[in-house]
Structure formats: structure tokens, C-alpha cells
Amino acid sequence: MGWLLPFDNLLCMALGISFTVWFTSLLVFIIVPAILGVSFGIRKLYMNSLLKIFEVSSSHIVSACSEKDKVTLIMSTLEQEIQELRSSSTTLSSEPEFEMADIMSFCRRGVESIVDDEVTKRFSAEELESWNLLTRSNYNFRHISLRLSVLWGLGLLIRYSFLLPLRITLAATGIGLLVVLTTIVGFLPSGRYKIHMMCYRICVRALTAIITYHNSENKPKNGGICVANHTTPIDVIILANDGCYSMVGQVHGGLIGVVQRAMVKSSPHIWFERSEVKDRHLVAKMLSNHVADKTNHPILIFPEGTCINNTSVMMFKKGSFEIGCTVYPVAIKYDPRFGDAFWNSGKFGMVSYLLRMMSSWAIVCSVWYLPPVNREEGEDAVQFANRVKAAIARQGGLVDLLWDGGLKRGKVKDTFREEQQKLYSKVLVGDQEDQAEDRPLEFSTLRPEEDEETGRLDRQGEEQPLDSLRLREDCCLRLQGNYTLRPPTEEKEKKEEGDRLGGPSEARPQEHCPLRPET
């Protein structure tokens, strides 16, 4: 074993030298520019060369694979199916009509949703059109060619032996600096925010995140709330790289807890105890207080409440839209070719997620700052939230869904099923129901059996769309004192008549309803 000794020294020297070189180049090329906010453009170069490689590989795949027929379905909803059930029928009978074939619509819609549905696929990683040389996104691409496999192997080597250690070192440096410096700076009054920005910049380089910010003139200002679609916890780093925000969230233990406490020392954030999270009034009060002070940074909130896979935007919870301050919407869209940024919290813990992130090619995303919005007159929080959601979806090229992100873990409410049942009931007795309400309102009984026996109202074959909202509106109109009823299209004529006459419009009696209002 003696002959190993000279090599031992040599080995140590070699390791020492390479380590020094490594660390120096790290410092020069990455950390110092991060601190100064300068960029060499290395990441852009990397991204462009990757894109060229992907183009080459995808052309390989296309030439090798035969034509794939997609198993995509025509997306319709159960509501549309139910409403089409009687669209072809021309009779308007007073008796409810049931056809045994009705169940076929329910059946087909049910089986179609088993084959493909809009919601469950949002909670797992998006499938790619073409392979990006990562094992984890290899779905149906069987062994195509030797060249591709070689590329894949090379990529594996580079990613795990070079990129991953590099990134881990950077991340450790970034977090360490954050904790140390914020503690020190906590004692000093000024320069707090610069520390944050510097640390976020290091973290961004740690992930090799290549971010493009659009419309920076709309950046969130103090005293407002910034809302964005949520894909991953890294969203926070991406947004905070370009501005200072106050975070809202639960107090965690462990490493994240240390980071949270460090962040609080240098600027106010809103961290809740686990028990306080359920108390919506407390949350709303703390948010309002924070927003009222105009020197505070804008609050960053993700109204979806959970991570969605960046192909769609799901229901926004109305809590943050009730506070009544300016809302700055932000749309974030990740490019899936370089790595899947979605955090599937059911499948991966935080640590394995970060490791996956750091061993992808890169994280390429676009951030759009949308113009600020305020709640309009007569708009309630839910409508406001939906408006903002639609704007974000439009900008990011995402699908706008009304479904709740909470369906990731919870069951859907029974009320939605009841709505479908009501729709079908209307199909069965819809005409009859309208007729019942068309009757003159009398102070006597209003029993359903009697309704069936009254004469039909001649609607001249007009097809009434089965819109529950419209039916309710008709009820309201009738209650306001129009004791005789007219089909809704005739109301317009009535209004015109009223305008011409210059007085309250006179009710026009229907054929079977002799009552007139007392004027």
C-alpha cells in the first residue's frame, strides 16, 4: 500500500486546485454579478443552444414515429347535453314527456368524462408534444434511435454531475447569505431591501431560471395586492426577483421557518399561526391593516390556494378580493420544454421537488404585469375575482376554468349535481312550469295539480331556452305588479309602446288570463 502515498499527495493537490478554481469561477461568474445585478448573458446562451438541440431531437422523433392519432374528445358539458335533449321536438304538451333514450345522454357524458376530463389532468404534470430528453417526461416515446439515446445519456451526465452540484452550492450560498445578512441588517435602518434582492438573484441563478418580464410599467405598487396564478413555490422567487413584496402564509417549522423569521426581520411579512388560518375575519383584518399603510410593500397572494399545473387557471378564492384595494394581476407562464415546474405536492415532498428542479435543464418563464384593476360598482367579490382570473388566463394563454382547485384533495359539492338534476327536471316539465307561472295570480290556492289542468298558453311555437336565471327574472317582473304575463320577447314591444304613450306601460292581457292590473 506504500505506493499509494505519493499519489495521495498528488490527489489532494489536484482536488484542492480544482476546488479553488471551481469556487473562484463560481464567485466571478455568478455570485458577484448577482450581487451587483449584472448579467453576462450566459443563461440566455445556454437556453438558445438547448433549443437548437431540442429541434434536432424532435425532428428525429417525428421522422421515426408513425402518425399518432390523438385520443381527444369533443369537450361538451352535461348542461349542454341536457339542453339539447328536446331541441328537436316540436310538440309542447302539457304533460311531462319522458323518453327512455334520455339516459343515453347522461351515459355518454359520463363515459366521456372517464376517458378525459377537464379537472383531474390539471393536477399532474403537463404532457409534452415532443420529448425534451428528460426521463421523467418520457411518456410514449419508445426507443427511437441511437443518436437520441446518446444525447439523452450525455444530458443525464451533464445535468447530474455538473449542473446539480453547481446549483446546490449556489442555493446554499443564497439562503445562507439571506439568513446571515438579514440578521445583521436588521439592526440597521436602511438598505434592507437590497439584501433581499441580492439573495433572490442568487437563488434565481441557482435554479438557472431565465425570466422575461413584460409590461414592467404595471408593476405592483405599495398599498396594493398582487395576485398571480400558482404553479410552484418557486413563483415567489420569480416574482420577488423583480420587486419587493410582503408574503402571506402559514408559519412553518424547520428550514422554511428559519427563512421566514429572517425575512420578517428586514421587512414586514404576514405570517399566521396554524390556528389563525381558519379565522377568515382575522386574516382579512390583518391584510387590510397592511394595505392601509402606504409605505408597506404590496402583498403577494395566490388566490387559487393550491398549485395547478400551469395549463389552466382555476377558481380564485374571493377572500383577497373583498378587501377593497387595488389589485395588480400577474400572469406567469412556464415553458415546459426545459423542465416541468409544477409541484405535485401529493407525489413529491419539498426536498425531492427541489432536487428535480435543480436537475432539469432550466426554468424558463414569462411574467406579464397586467394593468391594475379595482372593483367596479355593483360587482361583488366573486364577479371581480372571475374578471381578474379571465384576464390572467387570457394573457398567459391558459384555460379559464370555473372548477375549484380544492378538488385536488376534496370532493365536489352535492349542489352541483342538484343543479344538473334541476336542469333535467325542467326538460321534463319545463313547458308546464312556465304555463303555471303564466296564470293570473289569485289569492286562492296555487296547487300544482291545478296548474296541470289549466289551458295552455299559445307561445306560437317559440322555443324557450332553459335558463334558470331567466325564469327567476320573469318571476321578479311578475311580482313587481304586472299581473298578467307575456312571453319575454313581447316585453320589448311593450316597453316601446310605453315610451310612446309616455306613461306606465299597460299590461296586455293574454288570451286565457282575464285579469288586468288596477291602474
Next chain:
Amino acid sequence: MGSRASTLLREEEIEEIKKETGFSHSQITRLYSRFTSLDKGENGTLSREDFQRIPELAINPLGDRIINAFFPEGEDQVNFRGFMRTLAHFRPIEDNEKNKDPTASEPLNSRTNKLLFAFRLYDLDRDDKISRDELLQVLRMMVGLNMFVSQVLRMMVGLNMFVSQVLRMMVGVNISDEQLGSIADRTIQEADQNGDNSISFNEFIKVLEKVDVEQKMSIRFLH
């Protein structure tokens, strides 16, 4: 990480399923990845809970019956073969199949088999007859619970019409038990031919002979 859909499904299996169901190769692999994404327990079978996790199926009034159709008698798990066999009923009928060899065994997505699937949705006890009760049960599933409209309105006799109108507005459209009963009676009357007060499979076929079953009971692919 690593092996996904196509590596777990062997070529021989794909060929067998292709022969049995008539789906194409890529359709089978696609449906297999759908199967695995629904299989949260990752044990190669689906349970009823796995189906109920699909929100659009959970809000379907006949959702539970459709899910039941996937599970063979008395079992709680369905494997991929069973899954495909049931889905095969809904495969659209292609033109080149219509003139096939009449001596070959009937494909799973023939008109008769589609009708049989629909028939079994009604016929819960599998006695090959749709009784009045079974018909009523399905009707009630499709229209929802009666939120005591008729009872409430009977109580409101003589009260201010405003209130009763408001009540009617609030509970919306609902169908009473009597109405459903008369619907069921009428339906059985029209369909029943041998006078046993229930609908057999042949009578069922007769009632639906004018209905385009091939189109109504096929999933619609976007081609």
C-alpha cells in the same frame, strides 16, 4: 420516475385488447396512461373512489350507475382489461365495420350491445326485466329529490300570493312523486307488449328502434 405507460403494457396484451375491443394501438396506449393516472393507489386496478374523484362524473346524476357498470358482479376492483371491455361499448361504429363478416362474433360496440348497456343501467337486479320500481328509481336519480314543493305549497293555501310565489321561486322546479309515478306508468304502458307490467329487453329494443343509438351511445372523438 422512469418507466411510464407504454413500458408496463406488453405488446401481446395490446394486441389482445385490440382484437377484443377494436380500439387502435395508440388509443389503447393513451387510455392506459389515463387508467394509470386515475389509479392513485398504483396497484394496477381502479376502485369506485378512483372514479368518483373525477368531478364531472361525480356531478352526473347517473354517475354511480355508470361506475357500477365497470365493476363485474360483486367485485370492488377493475383491472385494465375490464376497463377497456366496458369502454369498448362506447367506441364509435366506423363505416367499414358496418359491412363486416356476419359470421364473426358480434363486436362489443354493436347496436345491440349498446342497447344492452343502457338496459342494464335500468335493470339493477339483473332479472332481465325493467320493473316499475326500477324505472322509478332511475327517474328519481335524474330529477333529484323532491324538496317538498307540493307539501309546502299546500300549506301556503290562503296565504299571501307573494309569499307563495317567492317560495316557488326559491325551490325551483321539482317533480312530485305522483308526477313521476304517472310518467313511469305511461312509459311502461307504451312499451309493454306481453302484459307483465315490466319491460323486457326485446320490448326495450322495440321502443328504441327509431333512436340513433349508434350515435347517442358513442364517445365523440375529435378527428
